[in-house]
Amino acid sequence: MNQEKFLSIFNTLTDGILVFDAKRKLSLINTSAKKFLNVKENEVLGKSIKELSDHPTLKFLYYILGEEIREVEKRELELKKNDLILEVTSLSLPFGEKLVILHDISREKRVERLKTEFISVTAHQLRTPLASMKWALEILSKENLKDASKQMIEKLKEANKKMLQLVNELLNVLKIEEGKSQLRLEKANIEDLIKEVIENYTLLLEEKKLQFQVKFPSKKLPKIRIDKNKISFVVQTLLENAISYTPPGGEIYLNLEFLGNEVKFSIRDTGVGIKKEEQKYIFQKFFRGSGAKKMKTEGSGLALYMAKKIIEAHGGKIWFQSEEGKGTTFYFTLPLK
Amino acid sequence: MKKTILIIEDEKDLRFFLKTALSQEGYEVKEAFDAEEGFEKLKEKKPDLILLDILLPGKSGFDFLTQIKADPNFESIPVLILSNYGRQEDIEKGLKLGAVDYLIKANFTLEEIVQKVKKILKP
Numbered sequence: 001m002n003q004e005k006f007l008s009i010f011n012t013l014t015d016g017i018l019v020f021d022a023k024r025k026l027s028l029i030n031t032s033a034k035k036f037l038n039v040k041e042n043e044v045l046g047k048s049i050k051e052l053s054d055h056p057t058l059k060f061l062y063y064i065l066g067e068e069i070r071e072v073e074k075r076e077l078e079l080k081k082n083d084l085i086l087e088v089t090s091l092s093l094p095f096g097e098k099l100v101i102l103h104d105i106s107r108e109k110r111v112e113r114l115k116t117e118f119i120s121v122t123a124h125q126l127r128t129p130l131a132s133m134k135w136a137l138e139i140l141s142k143e144n145l146k147d148a149s150k151q152m153i154e155k156l157k158e159a160n161k162k163m164l165q166l167v168n169e170l171l172n173v174l175k176i177e178e179g180k181s182q183l184r185l186e187k188a189n190i191e192d193l194i195k196e197v198i199e200n201y202t203l204l205l206e207e208k209k210l211q212f213q214v215k216f217p218s219k220k221l222p223k224i225r226i227d228k229n230k231i232s233f234v235v236q237t238l239l240e241n242a243i244s245y246t247p248p249g250g251e252i253y254l255n256l257e258f259l260g261n262e263v264k265f266s267i268r269d270t271g272v273g274i275k276k277e278e279q280k281y282i283f284q285k286f287f288r289g290s291g292a293k294k295m296k297t298e299g300s301g302l303a304l305y306m307a308k309k310i311i312e313a314h315g316g317k318i319w320f321q322s323e324e325g326k327g328t329t330f331y332f333t334l335p336l337k
Numbered sequence: 338m339k340k341t342i343l344i345i346e347d348e349k350d351l352r353f354f355l356k357t358a359l360s361q362e363g364y365e366v367k368e369a370f371d372a373e374e375g376f377e378k379l380k381e382k383k384p385d386l387i388l389l390d391i392l393l394p395g396k397s398g399f400d401f402l403t404q405i406k407a408d409p410n411f412e413s414i415p416v417l418i419l420s421n422y423g424r425q426e427d428i429e430k431g432l433k434l435g436a437v438d439y440l441i442k443a444n445f446t447l448e449e450i451v452q453k454v455k456k457i458l459k460p
Contacts, residue, residue, distance in 0.1 A: 127421035131443040134355035138447050164443050175424075205433055 016102030069098040085204035183227040211251040237303040268329040274322040283308045343384035346374040358447035372396035391420035403435045
């Protein structure tokens, strides 16, 4: 293919493309990239990204790629002035060049925001009639009613509670997705926090005749900076899952370890386990495994999704090991700093 | 003497339930549909506590709260916010403006709300 032909194709691509040569100087830029970044070819060609780092749009690209044009995959870049959201990917070409691809995702993002807004408004609006039902049922249940009526009211209360839970969980998910759910970090003793969570479950553990063993480090742990409410939620979710998915008589082991620069939490159960083919979906939104049907547990499939987001926002990791019929172990780590 | 509670809430049903629960506890309950009416009721008789919704037609609950906290006649009346919009920033705003607490209506039973009220009004 001759160069002219190549360039005309290169310039009709809807993705923006930049090529940096082996010395990290910009050697090629196509029309879309120029449009996205608001630059003229003669201003930028032959320059390194650092030399361009005071340019109003290129500086953001510099923050993402650095002087060396490090490899990134689908990193989001919002250019507010140009009303654009781009997805940045960079890779190495043979002969030492670097290729940077800018993919315009502004439209998708706008649709996503509308969707989020729509769900948020709907969920909030639902709370009013749901509160109305909740309070009406509360008043009704204090009346002198026949047993059959009382039972129905209890059922309605249950249904109402579930709807409210779903609304609350949806709003939590949205908060996390909008990035609005900033962490409120404070120094806390994670051991105490876990003990507090456990306390709420002692009755349930007894009722289900589950053996429950807890092991904390022998040495007192240093306090770590965490969002107490959110980490409590994660511990609660994992403990609740272990209880729900372990048949009566089973065992649950909770373990906290100190690994020098991080703490590692694990909770192992001898429950129903997670099917191999379902394991990759466990942290997905709204996913509920077949174990849920088996154990007749209820839930929206949002808690583990949120748990993952929370742990990752703390700079930690969350994962699990499971074998169907044998049990599951969930782990998470939190960095000390 | 009976203590008076003023409910400012635009949803008729919710007002009715709150009134029912609070009257049963022996409180005298006054109702207002929006901030405007809230002010009128406030002037008729100074309540011991205000239950305040945030999303109201016209002036918002926040506006109402700001105004009464700036009025020496009323600034000492405790205000309990009951709203279904409870984003973190809303809650912080409400508390900063001087509300005693900020409750998401749908997440509390009438019983729990009554307990909160009692606690605030404890002599």
